[in-house]
Amino acid sequence: MSGQSLFPRLEPLLPRVRKPVRYLGGEGNSQVKPWDDALVRWCLMYPDAYEVGLPNQGVQILYEILNEQPDVLAERTYSVWSDLEELLREHGIPQFTVDAHRAVGDFDLLGVSFATELGYTNLLTALDLAGIPLYATDRDERHPIVIAGGHAAFNPEPITAFVDAVVLGDGEQAVLEITDVVRAFKTAARPGGRTELLMRLARRGLVYVPSFYDVDYRPDGRIRAVTPNRPGVPARPAKHTVSNLDAWPYPKAPLVPLAETVHERMSVEIFRGCTRGCRFCQAGMITRPVRERSIDTIGEMVAQGLAASGFTEVGLLSLSSADHTEIGEIAKGLADRYEGTHTSLSLPSTRVDAFNVTLANEFSRNGRRSGLTFAPEGGSERLRRVINKMVSEEDLIRTVSTAYAQGWRQVKLYFMCGLPTETDEDVLAIAGLAREVIRAGRRASGHRDIRCTVSIGGFVPKAHTPFQWAAQASHEVTDARLRLLRDAIRGDREVGRAIGFRYHDGRPGMIEGLLARGDRRVGAVIERVWRDGGRFDGWSEHFSFERWEKACVEVLEPLGVSLDWFTTRERDEREVLPWDHLDSGLDRDWLWSDWQEALRGAELDDCRWTPCYDCGVCPTMGTQTQIGPTGRILLPLVSTGPSRPGGSSGPSGSGSPGRSADAAAS
Amino acid sequence: MPRRPEGPPPPPVVARVRVRFAKRGRLRFLSHRDVARTFERALRRADVPMAYSAGFSPHPRISWLGAAPTGAASEAEYVELALADHRQPRALGEVLDAALPAGLDVVACAPATATPLAELVDASHWWIRLPGVAPTALAAAVEALLARDLVEVERVTKDGHRRFDARQAVVLMVCRAENDTCAILDTVVRHTTPAVRPDDMLTALCVVAGLRPSVPPEPLRLGQGRLLADGTVADPLMPDRDDAERLVGRIDA
Structure with missing residues (x-):
């Protein structure tokens, strides 16, 4: 019988695995709905270990939106660790959800969120454990529709054999529209079967169905064309854009795990999209335009989320949080509201700007000032112009001086290695920058007890960015430059001991590069690696470069292409890229001209404050930048007396809060 | 500064x-x-x-x-x-x-109360369900264990392997039967350093009698508190009983 709990069979295995708490479910604000009452049943997956997947905002948002529908049920599943995978196979227990421990294969839809390409092998494990055929072409009416989403899905070509459909962009509305189509299809007794359902979804522009498109290759291995193989489907499936984030204030009730996870806090997304125009940044390119949440909604989500979760920390998320037009008012308002309540606020992703130190001070009024993080990304001014990260050395020194003077003890600086046009000198400039940071910090703080950590990783070119045509630096080049930098920092007698250096081996980046810019032929590499035991490729203890290299030789070279062909080869303007038929709204000609501007070292301003530079997104998608200021402020929360501050979930929809907390004051 | x-x-x-x-x-x-x-x-x-x-x-x-x-x-x-x-x-x-x-x-x-909580607790009462273990097998193992003065067990800790005695901590140990194929180990154990935990007791039974449950045991702590003369433990949230009732020696089952 479908929908039954597998827990009685799973339970005896749990004492035999590491961290059984990963598989229990029972998180605060999680839901178990009756199977038979639901007409459409979604299983949502984050393809990594529970502790990584649980905090994922995308999954939490969709989970809550779907479960609010009376005739819809949504449960979650995560990758099982290898010890449990072995036991599940031995005992014939399928991949299960953590909510009601139901078999994933029993659901109508399996939605998998890919934040990173390194989750692809884990998708295969889950499908296989679920009893779902690996290839979409082998599935029939008994199997769930497998849908990929998330940022990595903007080039889903390497996994097209394994998924039925792909959703591009924001999922909030898309997931409900897909549900509507599935509901109507099931109510009508599934006319035309699986293909007809996919056709209905494709025709309405909700999803990209890879099997409805054929790829032709040239004799030299490049793609000739990607064309629809049937009438009625869009030539270029487009991304979804939610245009009013205030109407979608999710998650309202964040999941509160019993287990320890990678983020022990709740998150409130304060805006989506970024138009800073950093040329390496896929997230900034594919999530345009900027759409702010208003200060009132942010205040309400923080209050409601804290009351419903008991978390002690709130992260204000976005791609560059200090860019919110009212971030100063938000920071002050929240710091005032929660002063003395042992609630801490954090602002990940801030730019190099002295104003951000002021914000950070606000957020740590009476707390420890341990570390501040900034991301100049490139070591030299020239390279920062190439990547359009407009930070001068002067800005950085001024910013860190302010931070050290105000009691911050440690500054962390993020950089990338292997950026287009980069030379050894560009990377060595990082050592010089770090030296100046320490000198400035010692001057500003008046003592020597300060530190700076340089954290650096290899750059991976991504689809839908100006660098999509660039040659990725080989791991040999990246590793050699990182060694040079390490030696330069360690050899500095004056400041070497005050500078920490953290870097990553360049090899996983090559595989990420293969998967990020690969085409359908790469699917067989993923399958080969998985059959050879590849799992959890984002985990250094599991990742095997040799396994991937071997599979590339075996699978790709007979086709006249290779790992290098996909990664270290620069593409020319006319080459058909594997994702060109997927519409992120960005105008290809603009991307190309921005790539040429990059090579010339020309900077580009943010379109929020300067005229539009025609990236193409707004006219193509019918969207526009939505920013404040609203002129409103956050008032103190009014106490509700001795009763508990709403442990139950708050008001539904975008209705007014129970407390008169967010009144306009302008 | x-x-x-x-x-x-x-x-x-x-x-x-x-x-x-x-x-x-x-x-x-x-x-x-x-x-x-x-x-x-x-x-x-x-x-x-x-x-x-x-x-x-x-x-x-x-x-x-x-x-x-x-x-x-x-x-x-x-x-x-x-x-x-x-x-x-x-x-x-x-x-x-x-x-x-x-x-x-x-x-x-x-x-x-004025007495620190830690001073009100020196023993635990465990009820360990052993599915797949015949009560007769457990009874024999318990008898073998109680016949010894010392049973060394080894536990893997984060600092490596550690050997210690699991016998001295055992105050009382009884075999009970749920049915023919499910035994229950009913035991009261004094809190020692390191603490003798259910898996240590099972290791001890394995050492003395080769008892190896094929199904994972299901340990349940029924109570913890001060050990009383009758071998039971007193709930530390209950009003203090007379100290005279406290157990000084050791009783065996």
Whole structure:
């Protein structure tokens, strides 16, 4: 019988695995709905270990939106660790959800969120454990529709054999529209079967169905064309854009795990999209335009989320949080509201700007000032112009001086290695920058007890960015430059001991590069690696470069292409890229001209404050930048007396809060 | 200059309450850290006026008693909460229970007494279900164990292997039968250093009699507290019984 709990069979295995708490479910604000009452049943997956997947905002948002529908049920599943995978196979227990421990294969839809390409092998494990055929072409009416989403899905070509459909962009509305189509299809007794359902979804522009498109290759291995193989489907499936984030204030009730996870806090997304125009940044390119949440909604989500979760920390998320037009008012308002309540606020992703130190001070009024993080990304001014990260050395020194003077003890600086046009000198400039940071910090703080950590990783070119045509630096080049930098920092007698250096081996980046810019032929590499035991490729203890290299030789070279062909080869303007038929709204000609501007070292301003530079997104998608200021402020929360501050979930929809907390004051 | 926290010191502790709670069902797989984290969040949701430590990263003042191991259920876990404001213990227990997930259940809540909680607890009563083990086999193993004065067991800790005696801690050990294929090890164990845990007792039974359950055992802590003369343990939240009743020697089953 479908929908039954597998827990009685799973339970005896749990004492035999590491961290059984990963598989229990029972998180605060999680839901178990009756199977038979639901007409459409979604299983949502984050393809990594529970502790990584649980905090994922995308999954939490969709989970809550779907479960609010009376005739819809949504449960979650995560990758099982290898010890449990072995036991599940031995005992014939399928991949299960953590909510009601139901078999994933029993659901109508399996939605998998890919934040990173390194989750692809884990998708295969889950499908296989679920009893779902690996290839979409082998599935029939008994199997769930497998849908990929998330940022990595903007080039889903390497996994097209394994998924039925792909959703591009924001999922909030898309997931409900897909549900509507599935509901109507099931109510009508599934006319035309699986293909007809996919056709209905494709025709309405909700999803990209890879099997409805054929790829032709040239004799030299490049793609000739990607064309629809049937009438009625869009030539270029487009991304979804939610245009009013205030109407979608999710998650309202964040999941509160019993287990320890990678983020022990709740998150409130304060805006989506970024138009800073950093040329390496896929997230900034594919999530345009900027759409702010208003200060009132942010205040309400923080209050409601804290009351419903008991978390002690709130992260204000976005791609560059200090860019919110009212971030100063938000920071002050929240710091005032929660002063003395042992609630801490954090602002990940801030730019190099002295104003951000002021914000950070606000957020740590009476707390420890341990570390501040900034991301100049490139070591030299020239390279920062190439990547359009407009930070001068002067800005950085001024910013860190302010931070050290105000009691911050440690500054962390993020950089990338292997950026287009980069030379050894560009990377060595990082050592010089770090030296100046320490000198400035010692001057500003008046003592020597300060530190700076340089954290650096290899750059991976991504689809839908100006660098999509660039040659990725080989791991040999990246590793050699990182060694040079390490030696330069360690050899500095004056400041070497005050500078920490953290870097990553360049090899996983090559595989990420293969998967990020690969085409359908790469699917067989993923399958080969998985059959050879590849799992959890984002985990250094599991990742095997040799396994991937071997599979590339075996699978790709007979086709006249290779790992290098996909990664270290620069593409020319006319080459058909594997994702060109997927519409992120960005105008290809603009991307190309921005790539040429990059090579010339020309900077580009943010379109929020300067005229539009025609990236193409707004006219193509019918969207526009939505920013404040609203002129409103956050008032103190009014106490509700001795009763508990709403442990139950708050008001539904975008209705007014129970407390008169967010009144306009302008 | 290093910064110091501004403002007045945290409010003083005005009351302490002790909570007895159970760890039941699937939540027996929670580790102590999982329980502690879940408890702290429930205290915030329930708006319990906790007292906090001073310094840059203040923590709610919660004192834990040795926790049941991951995988072991318990009807008798104890924790002491320091409060910055007065609350009726019974009402506090009710709101806390409502805020905790089902499976972490408040059993009782009482004002703290002068005697520190740790001094009111020196033994645990375990009820270990052994599916797949015949009661006759367990009875023989228990007899073999009790016949010895010392049974060394080895445990893997994060510092490597550690060998210690598991016999001296055993105050009482009885074999019970659920049915022909499910035995129950009913035992009272003194708290020693290192603590002799259910898996150590099972290792000891394996050492002396080769007992190896094929199905994972299901340990349940029924009670912990002061060991009494009759081999039972006294609930530390109950009013102190006369010290004369306390056990001095050791009794064997």
